Amino acid sequence: MRRYEVVFVLAPKLTEEEVKQSVETFSAAAQEKGATVLEVDEIGKRRLAYPVANFNDGIYVILHLEEEAGTAVAELERRFLVTDSVIRFLTIRVDEHHKRADKLRQRREARKKRRAAARKAKPVEQEATAATEE
Amino acid sequence: MARRRKFCKFCADKVDYIDYKDVKTLSQFIPERAKILPRRISGVCAPHQRKLTMAIKRARHLALLPFAGE
Numbered sequence: 646m647r648r649y650e651v652v653f654v655l656a657p658k659l660t661e662e663e664v665k666q667s668v669e670t671f672s673a674a675a676q677e678k679g680a681t682v683l684e685v686d687e688i689g690k691r692r693l694a695y696p697v698a699n700f701n702d703g704i705y706v707i708l709h710l711e712e713e714a715g716t717a718v719a720e721l722e723r724r725f726l727v728t729d730s731v732i733r734f735l736t737i738r739v740d741e742h743h744k745r746a747d748k749l750r751q752r753r754e755a756r757k758k759r760r761a762a763a764r765k766a767k768p769v770e771q772e773a774t775a776a777t778e779e
Numbered sequence: 780m781a782r783r784r785k786f787c788k789f790c791a792d793k794v795d796y797i798d799y800k801d802v803k804t805l806s807q808f809i810p811e812r813a814k815i816l817p818r819r820i821s822g823v824c825a826p827h828q829r830k831l832t833m834a835i836k837r838a839r840h841l842a843l844l845p846f847a848g849e
Binding site for chain 2: 652654691693694695697703705707733735737742743745746747749750753
């Protein structure tokens, strides 16, 4: 399973209802293509760092998806391109990022354990060498 | 004059994934001109700098961060 974060920015002129409606149509389109929508994160209106399509604000929405292949994502991107109210979008595949993060965390924990074990073992070792010197 | 030794902020905080949505953290690494702060100044380690660069570029595309400053 691949997990995706699909972020899109809607034009600020949309009313709350229109926003809700477009979010629904997009998530319905994703589900139709076999993806499961895990979470819909409506961040809301934010100031843009630079004007996009002559707007200074944007309404940010993130769809967290899970699917087998990229078909739903491809469909969403096609829809974003033909929808005028979507001024920006970005899709990120996150399962690989999370996998790498997990690996790093595990490696760190293993190292911590190893070090703790080494610290415990050391005093014993010193005693042993002291004994042989005598 | 002894300069304080630089350290990687992300290693200290044990960050494994730098999120493009985390504008607060990212903006610490973009000065006024909005360029990405080089490693030699910020002291960030190479693996984290790569992740940071990726995150900043993603944030720029979504207009969360500027491409160029004033």
